[in-house]
Amino acid sequence: MKSDKIQTKIQQRINEAWTLRFNQRNEEALLRLIEIKQELGLPSGEITSDSLREALAKSDSALLAQAALLQSSLFRFQGSMDRSLRLNQAVKELLAAGGASQARFRLEFELATNASVLGDYGTAMESYLRAAPLADSPELRLACLVNVVMSMDAQGLEGRVVREEIRSLAGSLPESELTNGIRAHLQGLDLRIRFRHGQIANVFHSRSESAAGGSRQIEYFRAWLSELPFHSFSQPSGDHTEQFLARCTTSAQRGFRARTLQGRAHPDDRTAPIPDQIDRFYLWVWRWLAGPDGFSVDKALNMASDARIFENIARLTVEDRQLLRNALLWLSVFDPSNDSVVSEALSQLSVPEHQAAPLLSFEKLLIHWVIARRNHELKLADDYLLELRSHSCFENQELHFGAMIEILSGNTRDVASADLLKPLIDHLLEILPAASSSGSSAESASKQKDGLIVDLYRSQILNVRGERLVVSEPMALAFGLLARAPSVSYQEFVSHCFGIKRFDSTIHMSKIFNLLSRMRQLTKQRITFHTKNGFVRSYGDWSIAEIRHGKIASRTIGNNACWQGLLSDATGADNRKAGQPARNHRVVEAPKELLSRARLEALINRPRSTVNRYLAEWEKKNLVERINKGKATLYRLNPKITADPRFSEVIS
Numbered sequence: 001m002k003s004d005k006i007q008t009k010i011q012q013r014i015n016e017a018w019t020l021r022f023n024q025r026n027e028e029a030l031l032r033l034i035e036i037k038q039e040l041g042l043p044s045g046e047i048t049s050d051s052l053r054e055a056l057a058k059s060d061s062a063l064l065a066q067a068a069l070l071q072s073s074l075f076r077f078q079g080s081m082d083r084s085l086r087l088n089q090a091v092k093e094l095l096a097a098g099g100a101s102q103a104r105f106r107l108e109f110e111l112a113t114n115a116s117v118l119g120d121y122g123t124a125m126e127s128y129l130r131a132a133p134l135a136d137s138p139e140l141r142l143a144c145l146v147n148v149v150m151s152m153d154a155q156g157l158e159g160r161v162v163r164e165e166i167r168s169l170a171g172s173l174p175e176s177e178l179t180n181g182i183r184a185h186l187q188g189l190d191l192r193i194r195f196r197h198g199q200i201a202n203v204f205h206s207r208s209e210s211a212a213g214g215s216r217q218i219e220y221f222r223a224w225l226s227e228l229p230f231h232s233f234s235q236p237s238g239d240h241t242e243q244f245l246a247r248c249t250t251s252a253q254r255g256f257r258a259r260t261l262q263g264r265a266h267p268d269d270r271t272a273p274i275p276d277q278i279d280r281f282y283l284w285v286w287r288w289l290a291g292p293d294g295f296s297v298d299k300a301l302n303m304a305s306d307a308r309i310f311e312n313i314a315r316l317t318v319e320d321r322q323l324l325r326n327a328l329l330w331l332s333v334f335d336p337s338n339d340s341v342v343s344e345a346l347s348q349l350s351v352p353e354h355q356a357a358p359l360l361s362f363e364k365l366l367i368h369w370v371i372a373r374r375n376h377e378l379k380l381a382d383d384y385l386l387e388l389r390s391h392s393c394f395e396n397q398e399l400h401f402g403a404m405i406e407i408l409s410g411n412t413r414d415v416a417s418a419d420l421l422k423p424l425i426d427h428l429l430e431i432l433p434a435a436s437s438s439g440s441s442a443e444s445a446s447k448q449k450d451g452l453i454v455d456l457y458r459s460q461i462l463n464v465r466g467e468r469l470v471v472s473e474p475m476a477l478a479f480g481l482l483a484r485a486p487s488v489s490y491q492e493f494v495s496h497c498f499g500i501k502r503f504d505s506t507i508h509m510s511k512i513f514n515l516l517s518r519m520r521q522l523t524k525q526r527i528t529f530h531t532k533n534g535f536v537r538s539y540g541d542w543s544i545a546e547i548r549h550g551k552i553a554s555r556t557i558g559n560n561a562c563w564q565g566l567l568s569d570a571t572g573a574d575n576r577k578a579g580q581p582a583r584n585h586r587v588v589e590a591p592k593e594l595l596s597r598a599r600l601e602a603l604i605n606r607p608r609s610t611v612n613r614y615l616a617e618w619e620k621k622n623l624v625e626r627i628n629k630g631k632a633t634l635y636r637l638n639p640k641i642t643a644d645p646r647f648s649e650v651i652s
Contacts, residue, residue: 006039007060007063010036010039010040010063011063011066011102013032013035013036013039014036014063014066014067014070016032017029017032017033017036017070018066018070018106019177019178020032021070021073021074022143022178022181023177023178023181024181024216026074026077029070029074030074033067033070033071033074036067036070037067040055040058040059040063040064040067041054041055041058041059042055042064042067046071046083047067047068047071047087047090048087048090049089049090049093049094052064052068052090052091052094056094061094061095061103062095062100062102062103063103064094065091065094065095065103065106065107066102066103066106068087068090068091068094069087069088069091069103069106069107069110070106071087072084072087072088072091072110072114073110073113075087076113076114076117077252078252079252079271081114081117081118084110084114085114088107088110088111088114091107091110092107092111095107101134101136102134102136104134105131105134105135105136105140108127108128108130108131108134109127109128109131109143109144111127112124112125112126112127112128112131112147112151113147115127116147116150116151116154117273118315119274119312119314119315119316119317120315121151121152121154121155121317122151122155124147124151125148125151125152125155128144128145128147128148128151129144129148131144132144132145132148138169138172138173139173139176139178139179139182141169142166142169142170142173142179142182143178143182145162145165145166145169146166146182146185146186148162149162149163149166149186149189150185150189153189153193153317153318154317154318154319155317155318156318156351156352156354156355166186170182170183170186184215184217184218185217187206187218188217188218188221190206191203191206191218191221191222192221192319194206195221195225195359196319196357196358196359196360197357197358197359198358198359198362198392198393198396198398198399199398200225200231200232200233200398200399201233201398203221203222203225203233204222204225204226204233204240216244216247216254219240219243219244219247220244220254220257222240222244223240223241223243223244223261224257224260224261224279224283225240226238226239226240226241227241227261227283227287228283228286229286229287229289229290229400229420229421230286230363230399230400230401230404230418230420230421231398231399231400232397232398232399232400233398234420236420241261244257244258244261245258245261245262252268252272253272253273253276256268256269256272256276256280257276260276260279260280260283260284263284263287263295263299265299265302265303269303269306269307270306270307270308272307274307274309274312274315274316274320275317275320277303277304277307277309278309278316278320278323278324279323280303281300281303281304281307281309281323281324281327282323282324282326282327284299284300284303285297285300285327285330285331286327286330287300288300289330289423289424290420290421290423290424291423292423293423297331297557297560297562297563298560298562300327301331301560301562301563301565301566302562304566305562305565305566305569308569309324309569310345310348310566310569310570310572311569313348313349316349318351318355319357319360321349321350321351322349322351322356322357322360322361322364323360324349325346325349325351325364326360326363326364326367328342328345328346328349328570329342329346329364329367329368329371330367331557331563332371333367333370333371333374333428334556334557334558335556335557335558335563336374336375336457336458336558337558338558338567339371341567341570341571342567344570344571345567345570345571348570358391358392358393359393359399361391362388362391362392362393362394362401363401365384365387365388365391366388366401366404366405368384369381369384369385369388369405370408370428370432372384373408373432373433374431374432375458376433376453376455376460376462376466376468377466378433378465378466379465379466381466385405385409388405389405400418400420400421403418404418404421404424404425407425407429408425408428408429408432431457431548433453433466433546433548451463451464451544451545451546452464452469452479452522452523452544452545452546453466453545453546453548454476454479454480454483454545454546454547454548455476455548456476456477456480456547456548457548458471459471459472459473459476459477460472460476461475461476461479461522469522470518470522472518474497474498474515475497475515475518475519477496477497478493478496478497478515478516478519479519479545479547480547481493481496481497482529482536482538483538483542483545483547484547486537486538486539487535487536487537487538488535488536489534489535489536490503490505490508490509490512490531490534490535490536491503493512493536494508494511494512495616497515498511498612498613499610499611499612499613499614499615499616499617500612501612501616509531512531512536513531516529516531516536523540523544523545525540526540526541526544527539527540527541527542527544527545528540594627594634594635594636595634595635595636595637596633596634596635597633597635600635615635618641622638623637623638623640623641624636624637624638624641625638
């Protein structure tokens with residue numbers, strides 16, 4: 001066993017190495033650890049439980065434990081959580097019979113940090129609280145308490161009592177690299193809290209602490225926030241981003257964050273911490289919303305799927321849940337066909353109302369208002385609008401959301417106040433029903449009580465109050481066709497409405513008569529339909545019918561394979577309701593053999609007219625190839641056809 005003097009010297013070197021680790025000077029800490037291991041008789045490679053037992057005859061167990069825990073901490077920094085956890089368990093066994101308080105402090109601190117990284121914030125908080133009384137200096141006690149507050153914040157708890165103790169303790173400590181770093185980490189948390197409350201100016205105008213590790217956190221958060229387009233301090237690729245990138249180091253986490261700001265992905269990114277993954281997903285979705293021509297939504301969808309975000313739901317903080325929820329809601333605006341699937345995914349991300357961040361809660365209300373208007377649920381949209389106008393963030397001049405609401409409501413056309421959101425606003429103005437005041441709506445309804453809204457995008461017919469009357473794709477297509485061409489041939493009519501390529505009067509006239517009869521019931525004779533001399537003709541006042549085309553081809557993601565895959569991840573077998581099969585579109589494969597028409601109809605399991613329409617659309621997209629002609633016709637399916645959700649749904 002080494003003398004007390006030598007042990008004291010080694011303990012001092014261990015403390016210095018840990019200080020370097022706390023200050024994120026990890027390369028220097030690693031070099032110190034190599035020297036410490038030589039002095040303790042530990043192997044130069046990885047420390048194991050066997051090597052600890054062998055070295056126990058020559059060195060004190062407390063020193064060995066602290067060196068091993070430093071190795072564990074550096075393993076975590078390098079992304080080797082498995083090795084870090086194994087080493088922690090070995091140290092726990094080493095100190096089972098007792099040990100110096102300093103070694104037990106390091107153990108509790110490391111156990112807490114690993115639990116926090118794994119998303120077990122309750123366990124982390126308890127371990128930090130156990131470590132605090134064991135700290136042999138006020139600085140280390142302060143580090144424990146700051147981490148307690150951060151663990152509580154992750155669970156949606158305020159921790160006011162602990163914060164008071166932190167303020168009192170921090171005020172009594174002299175400035176040093178360690179204390180400044182601790183203060184900077186606490187300031188970083190405070191800035192995120194200000195962001196959640198919509199206090200954007202405070203985030204950018206607050207003075208940063210001078211410590212390296214903490215200031216890097218603050219630099220990144222400000223750069224990330226400056227890339228978001230919905231506030232007046234937005235500055236894509238601006239000073240804050242350049243400042244962060246200019247100081248980029250070899251740290252894996254810092255490299256991930258740099259690529260987040262640059263909009264780049266890397267194969268190693270899937271191992272990044274979940275909170276960083278959520279920040280990236282939220283930012284990239286907003287980049288696509290604000291500039292779809294310059295940023296592909298596939299980047300955001302692919303990274304979310306690669307990171308297996310929905311497999312790590314339990315590891316999400318309260319803020320992470322709200323960011324992920326809002327990002328998915330924005331994406332769902334552009335895919336009405338999967339509303340129920342998105343709702344199932346969002347049910348896993350619920351947050352108690354008292355824990356909801358005001359800004360993110362306001363954003364959620366805004367998206368729900370947009371979706372309600374998109375769906376012509378006007379009464380629901382009015383309720384959301386009242387709630388939005390009474391929200392504390394509505395009058396916040398630092399946010400562009402209020403201006404966006406006024407523009408979409410028809411109260412102003414001045415988009416300059418939300419310039420970065422112009423592409424999104426212009427697109428929403430195309431797909432949302434024209435906004436009007438309640439008075440003008442009532443007047444319009446009284447003048448045109450038989451008025452109709454034909455939503456070609458959702459294949460539904462509504463009355464002027466937004467109540468759904470009929471959901472029928474052929475009927476919606478027929479209204480749209482006859483509104484722009486009052487006289488069309490039978491062949492054109494059945495081809496457009498039913499997907500029938502060759503008209504046969506003995507077979508198809510009954511379909512035309514039946515469809516026109518149903519349409520007459522809706523128009524109340526204000527518009528009439530007749531068939532004569534091979535043509536379908538319409539007569540009457542077409543002003544009662546509002547045809548909504550929904551010019552959203554560039555934004556529609558319903559058929560996007562990446563989006564379907566992400567929804568499948570979110571509503572996999574483990575999360576589906578009892579008795580419901582898993583709808584995982586990714587496992588659906590197109591048959592490789594040639595298919596006859598009868599085999600294809602049996603596979604798709606839809607009416608013949610629907611199969612005709614599907615085939616016509618798939619042929620235009622080169623997803624189906626016809627071979628031979630007439631009764632000898634065979635069909636070869638392109639493997640890419642699985643990206644079409646209709647194909648996935650009918651054979652899953």
